[in-house]
Amino acid sequence: MLPMNQPKFKRRKADRPDEIVAAALEVFAEKGFAAARLEDIAARAGVSKGAIYLYFATKQDIFRAVVEQGVAPNLELVRAGLAAPTENFADLLRGLVKALSGMVTATSVGGIVKMVIGESRNFPELAQAWHDQLVHPALDAMTGAIASAQARGELRPGDPRLYAISLIAPMLVGVIWRETFTPVGADPIDIPSLAEQHVDLWLRGVLNQTGAAA
Amino acid sequence: MLPMNQPKFKRRKADRPDEIVAAALEVFAEKGFAAARLEDIAARAGVSKGAIYLYFATKQDIFRAVVEQGVAPNLELVRAGLAAPTENFADLLRGLVKALSGMVTATSVGGIVKMVIGESRNFPELAQAWHDQLVHPALDAMTGAIASAQARGELRPGDPRLYAISLIAPMLVGVIWRETFTPVGADPIDIPSLAEQHVDLWLRGVLNQTGAAA
DNA sequence: CACTAATAACCAGCCAGTCAGTTATTAGAC
DNA sequence: GTCTAATAACTGACTGGCTGGTTATTAGTG
Numbered sequence: 001m002l003p004m005n006q007p008k009f010k011r012r013k014a015d016r017p018d019e020i021v022a023a024a025l026e027v028f029a030e031k032g033f034a035a036a037r038l039e040d041i042a043a044r045a046g047v048s049k050g051a052i053y054l055y056f057a058t059k060q061d062i063f064r065a066v067v068e069q070g071v072a073p074n075l076e077l078v079r080a081g082l083a084a085p086t087e088n089f090a091d092l093l094r095g096l097v098k099a100l101s102g103m104v105t106a107t108s109v110g111g112i113v114k115m116v117i118g119e120s121r122n123f124p125e126l127a128q129a130w131h132d133q134l135v136h137p138a139l140d141a142m143t144g145a146i147a148s149a150q151a152r153g154e155l156r157p158g159d160p161r162l163y164a165i166s167l168i169a170p171m172l173v174g175v176i177w178r179e180t181f182t183p184v185g186a187d188p189i190d191i192p193s194l195a196e197q198h199v200d201l202w203l204r205g206v207l208n209q210t211g212a213a214a
Numbered sequence: 215m216l217p218m219n220q221p222k223f224k225r226r227k228a229d230r231p232d233e234i235v236a237a238a239l240e241v242f243a244e245k246g247f248a249a250a251r252l253e254d255i256a257a258r259a260g261v262s263k264g265a266i267y268l269y270f271a272t273k274q275d276i277f278r279a280v281v282e283q284g285v286a287p288n289l290e291l292v293r294a295g296l297a298a299p300t301e302n303f304a305d306l307l308r309g310l311v312k313a314l315s316g317m318v319t320a321t322s323v324g325g326i327v328k329m330v331i332g333e334s335r336n337f338p339e340l341a342q343a344w345h346d347q348l349v350h351p352a353l354d355a356m357t358g359a360i361a362s363a364q365a366r367g368e369l370r371p372g373d374p375r376l377y378a379i380s381l382i383a384p385m386l387v388g389v390i391w392r393e394t395f396t397p398v399g400a401d402p403i404d405i406p407s408l409a410e411q412h413v414d415l416w417l418r419g420v421l422n423q424t425g426a427a428a
Numbered sequence: 429c430a431c432t433a434a435t436a437a438c439c440a441g442c443c444a445g446t447c448a449g450t451t452a453t454t455a456g457a458c
Numbered sequence: 459g460t461c462t463a464a465t466a467a468c469t470g471a472c473t474g475g476c477t478g479g480t481t482a483t484t485a486g487t488g
Contacts, residue, residue: 118332
């Protein structure tokens with residue numbers, strides 16, 4: 001038996017927005033923007049539909065908040081990974097990729113990635129923000145690191161941007177797989193294992209002096 | 215002056231379904247399932263909304279037809295690529311990847327991929343069909359080919375399924391990039407170049423005897 | 429008692445799906 | 459050939475239900 005005298009609602013102005021955004025993330029990731037119903041979000045946040053409009057003006061604003069909330073921590077992680085001392089390129093990379101794969105498995109980036117992909121045409125500004133603020137800087141930083149390693153003679157020649165894409169693509173695919181195919185019975189992909197094996201493969205593929213990788 | 219006696223419409227029963235599916239592919243890829251309006255599909259197919267219901271019972275049926283139409287040609291291509299004589303593993307792979315990247319740039323798989331990812335939760339049966347009929351067989355075939363090459367000692371040890379994912383992931387990411395970020399001003403990715411450079415990288419990363427790749 | 433977070437009933441607009449009517453095409457009669 | 463009847467493809471106005479957004483009211487707070 002639940003206590004009868006539970007208040008019908010509590011006043012927790014400060015906590016509401018985050019709770020709503022968290023609930024919205026789940027629902028948007030599940031249904032996509034258009035098919036997500038405000039009432040579902042409200043219900044999952046333990047709140048009435050009207051209450052949402054005390055904190056957000058429109059459905060799009062909620063969507064924006066969800067995506068923006070997903071940008072900050074990721075960007076931070078990439079920044080941290082690339083700010084590390086650039087002594088050993090191979091180890092730097094291994095560390096970065098490990099951190100990335102850990103974050104990707106632990107957090108809800110997956111849902112956000114799916115949202116951004118799925119709604120990119122309906123919300124170009126969002127895809128653009130996600131790209132300009134996160135994807136492009138991160139890819140650029142990696143491209144730069146690879147290019148200078150090439151200049152030092154550590155890496156083989158080749159388009160550094162494409163090398164960067166070769167490096168991170170499998171993790172992205174792992175996330176998409178988890179969001180798309182695992183729920184319908186596909187064999188899951190172990191993202192950390194994939195990341196680890198792939199970095200080694202990648203390093204053997206681009207390092208100049210054979211046998212240098214530990 | 216246009217002739218006044220232009221017929222208001224033509225009767226072309228046989229062609230209609232394909233035209234509708236083609237139009238639907240465009241609209242679904244642009245807006246996603248829920249946000250796509252039947253009238254938009256009808257208009258783009260040069261037909262009235264009512265005419266659609268002469269050929270499809272529901273909106274979902276159209277969606278199904280679009281996805282199913284996207285399966286057949288892809289499957290065929292993968293089948294053909296893997297049915298080739300398994301003489302030189304490296305060359306086989308290069309050929310397969312080249313064919314894949316060509317197909318991916320030429321056709322509308324991109325839009326379908328986006329649809330399947332975006333609507334996977336709303337249409338689990340579709341994600342499942344796509345996985346069971348195309349993704350899983352293809353991945354399985356590659357995994358098998360890699361495993362037997364390992365058994366022959368041509369390739370390094372390691373999880374063959376993860377190696378397969380490492381191989382194809384960049385192309386998938388290329389397609390997603392084209393659908394998601396290029397339209398909002400991101401630098402495009404040249405998928406054939408990416409594919410070519412990546413296969414070489416991959417081969418250097420997994421081939422056993424160094425320097426064997428041409 | 430004054431004030432505000434939160435509710436729930438409500439409204440307006442949109443869109444999938446329907447159907448009665450319209451236009452093209454075909455078949456048959458002469 | 460041409461006229462006509464029958465049929466099949468197609469149209470577009472309509473509707474029923476759904477959902478984003480609003481508001482009058484209630485419940486908690488100090």
